[in-house]
Amino acid sequence: MLMLNLPFLGIYPVHLAMIGYAIYSSRRTESVPKRGIRLGTGLYALFIGPMEVQNRYGDIISVRRDEEQLIQLNKIPIFWSPEGENGELNSHIVITGKSGAGKSTFVYRLILELLERGHGVTVIDMTGQYVILAKWIIGALLRKPVKLTEKGVEVDEEKAEEFPTELERVLGRKLLRRPVEEGLSIEEKWRALHRKIKILNVVERGxxxxxxxxxxxxxxxxxxxxxxxxxxxxxxxxxxxxxxxxxxxxxxxxxxxxxxxxxxxxxxxxxxxxxxxxxxxxxxxxxxxxxxxxxxxxxxxxxxxPNGIPITPYDMEAGTSETGWGDLRVIDLSSIHDEDVKAIVAELILRKIAHYIESGKRSMAPTSQKWFIIVDEAWRLLKPSEDGRHRTKLEWLYRVGRNWNVGIVALTQLWSDIGKIASNADLQVHLSIADAETVAELVEYTGLQKLRQLGPQLPKHAALILNRSTTDDLERLAAATLYQGRAKIWVVAEMFRLYLPSWQVKRVQREIMEEREAINVRLKELSAQILTGRMRFPKSDNLAGGAQEESAQGTSRASDAEDITQASDDVGEQEPVPGYDPLAELISKLRAKYPGNYRREEVIAACILISDGVLRDGKLDLGSVNVTVKRWLERLGVYDPKIGFPKPTFEKLVRRLAGLQLHSQLEGVVKLTCHRCFTYPITPSHVCPSNGGSLREQ
Known part of the structure; x- marks a missing residue:
């Protein structure tokens, strides 16, 4: 009788069914939470789907197709999982936005989240801003929370009680896992972090x-x-x-x-x-x-x-360390002043990486740990040819990278730069949608006309996201459309970002400028050699005629040809050959004459001791060796401070090495070794951990 009387109360059985489904949906949403990296908070959802038409009593009288829908969201969290926990098809990302739209600050946060989850990240950095990030991360992980006062940099005792490190203070939360083991000294942590986070400067190493x-x-x-x-x-x-x-x-x-x-x-x-x-x-x-x-x-x-050991794809690959944190590799192209050369070198790097991936160096077996390659200023590589196709290897990596557990992230300014590549990216993030020109491009691409009226109302750093995994409510809404397939749901969200403290960034920038002075001096010298035609080339029988012709041309240009030629020869003889590793040659010669396994660190130590002249009458005299070297020898296990003598096996190694009479190779090892932290090989921008990883006082 109650059900029969319900129509008189204005309640129909269909309404009860709808209420029941809503309760079931809400419970289902709570029982299946989304997982992964939280990108931001959703403000609106836009899609093209069925539109219900109701009468004044709220009854559904018809359903229209292909109507554009705009739904306001109550700041729901938007997640994306690189491991595919929410059904993501791949780990590729496309990020667009004009200068100042917040691409870098969003990617800063994304990189830290990926590293914390154990994914390796390699950045092809054309502007140098990710070099700043890498150096800042190392310093922020070594320091307690700090603040800038009138007296200088001081520890923030109040924040130090809540956050163990400066990085966690800036993030506003504690890390899920520690990047280095607990109980290590500052110097040991510095070494461990520099193994995880490396900056590969192309101009330094080539x-x-x-x-x-x-x-x-x-x-x-x-x-x-x-x-x-x-x-x-x-x-x-x-x-x-x-x-x-x-x-x-x-x-x-x-x-x-x-x-x-x-x-x-x-x-x-x-x-x-x-x-x-x-x-x-x-x-x-x-x-x-x-x-x-x-x-x-x-x-x-x-x-x-340049002078140094060239960068290889083995150096570029970023994996996962024993602590569970991912490795970070920043390939620094910012020292290249010519913009065209930057693009050429970036493309050459991508082609080397593609050969490395195809060769089977990376397993095709599915794994939760991925290698993310981030290409900054990707528009330099995305200029299409006359037939409309992209010539860059970036397109190939977007198509097949997922087969080798590789995720590609491309950053560019305009949507028109990306083109067809976006179809292979599971996550698309379009920033600066408050800009009229950007909105016009996105309306043409998505067909969502409501973006025109929505754009001016949005906050400055809002973004339009195409994410195949948003919330269960929106997914069911898409599945309920009258299409055979599900509808694309675009979400307007306020993105999470990481803002580095400006005063800390300025200090890091000053440090980088100091390191690049040596690079700029070297570039000026090489530029002068190219302009004056005094570059040394390998001579052979086939090149004899050309070499003589070039020498004659150089003579006609110079007022004192004999002096210039002699100076050029002297400089050429002193320059190390790019790609030459004197330590590898020493070990090879050593094994050829005395078969056995030799540790690189022990061979480096032997070279330094021989160079210091501590081998006298066939015996090692460590009395004149400084304390730093003795401590290093003690850590290597080749020196016992209690008795004051080196171990016999190490002393034998020193005698054997000295007997080979390889003076040039030995001198090369000594020159490429830092005599404070004993890092090999070093570059002009090498910084010792003598300051404990703290910021430099200027």
């Missing part, structure tokens, strides 16, 4: 374009260089340039094998110069094409052939 990653032939490496140069729009190579570049690169690789040296980009430029001397002057177009290509290679060699 990249060997002709070093095979997985045994690829010379032709493939030559084509990689050609396609990398083609990334720059105004230097797109024609068929003739591509042919001559590949042929010259193969010739340089062949000569390098014959002469037992490392092939160089400058060597390719040399081959092209020889070709120019043989061309018919009437072939004007070909001459100009090869000349412009040669100049481009000269500029590339300036940045990619």
């Amino acid at each position: 990249i060997n374009a002709f070093s095979p990653v997985a045994g690829e032939p010379d032709l493939i490496m030559a084509e990689d260089l050609s396609y990398a140069i083609s990334i720059v729009e105004r230097t797109t190579l024609g068929a003739n340039q591509h042919y001559y570049l590949v042929a010259a690169a193969q010739e340089e690789c062949y000569r390098a094998r014959i002469e037992k040296r490392t092939p160089k980009i400058s060597g390719v430029a040399r081959v092209l110069e020889e070709l120019l001397s043989e061309l018919d002057p009437r072939e004007r177009d070909t001459f100009q094409a090869i000349r412009s290509l040669q100049r481009r290679l000269d500029l590339l060699s300036l940045y990619l052939e």
Whole structure:
């Protein structure tokens, strides 16, 4: 009888069913919470789906298709899981937004979240802002919470009671796991953090374009260089340039094998110069094409052939450490002043990484730990060709990276830069949607006209997100559409960010500027050598004629040719060969004469002691050795401070090494070793932990 009387009360059975479903939905939402990284808080949801039309009594009288819906959200949390816990298809991300929209601060937070969850992160940094982040993280993990006062930098005792480190104070929460083991000294923590977080400066160490990653032939490496140069729009190579570049690169690789040296980009430029001397002057177009290509290679060699051990994909890969934290690798391109060269080098790096991935160095078995590659200023690589396709290897990584547990994150300014690549990204984040131009592009892409009226009302750092996993309520709403498939749900959210303290950033920037002074001096020297034509090239029988011709040209340009040639020879003899590792050669020679296993640290220690002249009459006299070296020897386990003598096995190693008479290699090891922290090899920007990881006082 009660059910029969319900219509008189204005309640129908269909209403009871709807109320029951709403209760069931709310309980289901609570029972299945979303997991992963919290990106921000949702403000609105937009999608195209069915529109219910009700009468004045609230009854549904019809349902319309293809109506644009705008639903206000009560600041629900928006999650994204790199492990696919919420059904994500892949770990790729696209982030767009104009300068100042907050891309960097959002990615800062994202990087820290990924590292904390155990994922490795490699950043191709074209502006240097992620170098600042890496150095700040190291310092913030070593320091207690600090504050800037009139007296200087002081420990914030109030915050120190709540947060163990400065990083946690800035984050506003405690870390889920510690990046380094507890109980270590400041110096040991500094060393451990520098193993996890590394800055790879391309101008300091260089990249060997002709070093095979997985045994690829010379032709493939030559084509990689050609396609990398083609990334720059105004230097797109024609068929003739591509042919001559590949042929010259193969010739340089062949000569390098014959002469037992490392092939160089400058060597390719040399081959092209020889070709120019043989061309018919009437072939004007070909001459100009090869000349412009040669100049481009000269500029590339300036940045990619420094003194040091070149960066390899093994150095670039970021894994997971024993503490569960991910490793961070920042490939610093900010020291490259030429914008076109930045793009070429970034593309060359991506092609090296692609060969590394394809070679099977990374397992194809699914794993929860991923390797994220973040490409800053990706618009430099995303200029499409005439057929509308992207030439960059970034597109290939978006398509197949998930097969090797690799996630790609591209940052660019405009949506139009991304194009078809976005279709392979499970998470899209579009910032600065309050900007009229950005809104117009997004309306054209999404078809959501309500963005035009919604944009001006949004906060400055709001973003439009396409996330396949939002909340259960929205997912059921999408599944309830009249489409056969689910609808795309776009969420307008206020994104979480990480703002670094400005006064700390300024101090880190000053430190970076000091480190780059040596790089700038070296670049000026090499630039002068290129302009005056005094670059040294490997000599061979095939190059004798070209070398004599270049020498004659240099003589005509200089007022005192003999002195200049002698000075050039002296400089060339003192410069280490790029890619040469004196320690590896020492160990190889040592094993050849005295078979056995030798620890690198012990060989380095032996080189330093021999250089200090402590080996006298075949015995080690450590009386004149300073305390720092003795402590290091004690940590290595080769010196007993109680008796004051080294262990016999180590003393034998020193005698054997001294007997080889490899003075140049020994001197090279000593020069590339820091005599305070004993790091090998060091670069001009190496900083010792003598300050305990604290900020420098200026």
